[in-house]
Amino acid sequence: MNQHSLPGENIEAFYFGENEKSLFGIYHIPPKGVARNHSVLLCPSIEQEAIRGHRAYRQLAVRLSRLGFPVMRFDYWGTGDSKGDRAPDRLSGWQDNISSAMNELKSRSKLDRICLAGLRLGGALATLAAGSTAVEGIALWEPVIKGDTYVDVLLEWQRDKLRYFLADMPSLAVDDRPAELLGLAINNAFLDDMINIDLMAIKQPPAKHMMIVEHQPQDEVAAFKTHLQQLGIDVQHKTVDDPRVWTDDPDKALVPNQILQTLVTWFSEEYK
Amino acid sequence: MKEEVLLLGTNKTLVAVVTEPEQKPNSDLPAVILFNAGLTHRVGPNRIYVKLARQLTEMGMIVVRFDLSGVGDSTVRLDGVSFEAGVADDARQVMDYVSQTRGSKHFFLMGHCGGALISLGIASVDPRAIGIVMINAEGGDTQWSEYDRKRKTSQYYENYYSRDAITSSEKWKKLLTGKAAYGSILRNIFVNILWHRVSTAAFKLKKRLSPDQEAGTSPEIAALYSTIPALVERKVPIFIIYSQGSSGLERTQFLLRDAKKKIGSSTKLKIEIMPRCDHTFTLLESQQRLYNTIADWCTANMPTPSRVTAP
Incomplete structure (x- = not known):
């Protein structure tokens, strides 16, 4: 069985879903005697952000599971260890992946009550996916609120990498319809879906309780918090200036301890 | 598969x-x-x-x-x-x-x-x-990593100014209307490009002249x-x-x-x-x-x- 159990760390690693659509998952089993009534699904960001944020996600999962939460991490189709070598045809493919992962987590944890957490695009996808299914709480870590800005950030990041490494750099003319984003092959419809992400447009509460953690105060986040409150959601909001691990060199091995602690504290106090 | x-x-x-x-x-x-x-x-x-x-x-x-x-x-x-x-x-x-x-x-x-x-x-x-x-x-x-960092930083700013900024009307407008960060531009040109180039060239020369293959490694x-x-x-x-x-x-x-x-x-x-x-x-x-x-x-x-x- 693909399971190991070390002090404070008990995991199962597996693929779930149908063959060519199967997704990679890791389930963190809480120690006996500290069980909670909610499980937590960690929704990753994508590609560079997911790779660089991997260490922090693992730490977050371990810390939550030690407190009794069954926790699952997974990779979207076309990312990480999951099947697929490109983005899905539509962004909704990744929202469907979140729903599949939620079912997998419910099945493994035997708990119906589920919470989501997501960094950057993972936060946006969690919020959008939660609109169509019952979710108790969502924690957003520096969430992407507007997709057009986010795509610009990724493209500038790609240009920055090339500037840094290439002496014979090709022309950096800005491509309005890029076919790739930081190593991820995308098509036009997917790109449009990414650009059209707008969390300010959601009209139904995605969860009863939400937590937003950002690194520096941003007007966009403040407006989003107000929007969520107008939808009747209990929203907590913290600013914690920790390393932005999703952009940092992974070899620095930074763990944003204060951010993780903020998230863990919120989950453990909200879902006793 | x-x-x-x-x-x-x-x-x-x-x-x-x-x-x-x-x-x-x-x-x-x-x-x-x-x-x-x-x-x-x-x-x-x-x-x-x-x-x-x-x-x-x-x-x-x-x-x-x-x-x-x-x-x-x-x-x-x-x-x-x-x-x-x-x-x-x-x-x-x-x-x-x-x-x-x-x-x-x-x-x-x-x-x-x-x-x-x-x-x-x-x-x-x-x-x-x-x-x-x-x-x-x-x-x-450490020594090679530092050499690498300086070389790439120099390359980055050279690419930035010679390929991107020079063709950006927005950046020219800022430069000519007193809205550019002149201190930053000067630092990038003289330290991050020119000085790092001199420094990396000196490192390479030192390595080439060194009879000891492992020196500095x-x-x-x-x-x-x-x-x-x-x-x-x-x-x-x-x-x-x-x-x-x-x-x-x-x-x-x-x-x-x-x-x-x-x-x-x-x-x-x-x-x-x-x-x-x-x-x-x-x-x-x-x-x-x-x-x-x-x-x-x-x-x-x-x-x-x-x-x-x-x-």
Whole structure:
């Protein structure tokens, strides 16, 4: 069985879903005697952000599971260890992946009550996916609120990498319809879906309780918090200036301890 | 092609993904082991390990991507062994598993950046390794890392000003209307471009004039490269791949000065420089060229019964 159990760390690693659509998952089993009534699904960001944020996600999962939460991490189709070598045809493919992962987590944890957490695009996808299914709480870590800005950030990041490494750099003319984003092959419809992400447009509460953690105060986040409150959601909001691990060199091995602690504290106090 | 996730090692703490053909693979073919690129988990930078594994599996090979202890999803070792001994033991356990369950007798060891150096180190002590692919081997060396940082910073600002800013009407407008950050621009031009260029040129000159091959290189890195002649004598083909302009290539060429005298013109050691590729092969076109290059090398270096001796 693909399971190991070390002090404070008990995991199962597996693929779930149908063959060519199967997704990679890791389930963190809480120690006996500290069980909670909610499980937590960690929704990753994508590609560079997911790779660089991997260490922090693992730490977050371990810390939550030690407190009794069954926790699952997974990779979207076309990312990480999951099947697929490109983005899905539509962004909704990744929202469907979140729903599949939620079912997998419910099945493994035997708990119906589920919470989501997501960094950057993972936060946006969690919020959008939660609109169509019952979710108790969502924690957003520096969430992407507007997709057009986010795509610009990724493209500038790609240009920055090339500037840094290439002496014979090709022309950096800005491509309005890029076919790739930081190593991820995308098509036009997917790109449009990414650009059209707008969390300010959601009209139904995605969860009863939400937590937003950002690194520096941003007007966009403040407006989003107000929007969520107008939808009747209990929203907590913290600013914690920790390393932005999703952009940092992974070899620095930074763990944003204060951010993780903020998230863990919120989950453990909200879902006793 | 099928993929399976496994927990390997004595305590099942090493998280590994095995990619293999649907049909029972030919156990005469070497299996491929991919070692972590620094602290990046087993998918590799820009996910190149996943895609490389899938392409090599199409050639009939088994490929294992795994996290060394303390990296990615594998937990840290609790037995107090040194980093080097731990890495060697992790690698041995993974190769043992593949041998026992898939019948593979030989291995091609591959890695990017720090993983390239690990591949070399493991191959030098494990006779089951019959080929090594080192992709952009860098790091582990303070002086060279600092040289690398200065060279790339200089390159970054040169690219930025000479290709981007110069064609941006918005930036020209700021410059001409007193709204630009002039101090920052001057610092970038005089320190980050010009001074770093002078500094890196001086470093290269010092290295070239140094009679001592290992001067300024960490003893661990120098010791690793010193194993290459023995590997070539063992008839282990070594494929060293570098993105064009990589300072890792400069270090490797520097460290191979003496080794090349011993090796002579052996075809076992091949160095390939790939143009228009960044360190982590960000652009998809550069990734595909990398996979094809490695696949071609694998084809050319597949063992024949007469060439391989039992370990």
